[in-house]
Amino acid sequence: MSGIQAVTDPASTPVTATTTGAVPPDTGARTEAAAGVITDARARIDDLDGRIIGLVQERMAVSAVIQRERIGSGGRRVNLSREMQILEHYRGQLGRPGTALAMTLLELCRGRI
Template sequence: MAPAASATPATPATPATITTLSDPADPSAADVTGARTAEAAEVISGARERIDALDDRIIGLIQERAAVSAVIQEARITSGGRRVNLSRENEVLGHYREALGKPGTSLAMTLLELCRGRI
């Protein structure tokens, strides 16, 4: 919870009261995170590690989805059907659009292309 506002004007912060990342000897934290304080750089670094882990999981799921899609395509082609079922793809597009809005449609199109190739 934030402290209550004081009626007295705030005094400007001095270098002694704020830890900044302006040390020319260690520009890496500011350059990598864009943060202006060590605390913010730490928060950003931790959050980026989480994003990287999530991205790895997402990539793995996309690869798994592509493998399942290949099984479906093979079964469809072997049975005399077409490689792509457009009505099913429209269902997928609608599902992503409902869940994520207009950008979801673009994401779904990319996902479909990754999993079945260009048509």
């Protein structure tokens, strides 16, 4: 593995960086080693984003089942007390930005009310 050196990111997960060639300009890094860490970390973020999107799509499908059953049984499309629980949960776990994230998820899963 000549030309490759191990670099450790803040989470102590080994990543690699090439030790030859120019620093990729799109990373914002000033060294090749930092550019390698950034490139590898971005690949991990892209993977996480793909998984998050898949989970959101799964959540949307489950929410559609709940809405269909609720409406089919004579209930309302939206259960506001349940939505408040979800908003509190996200805010408790992620702080104020968690509320905005939860609102976006709720809107995706039930549409605007």
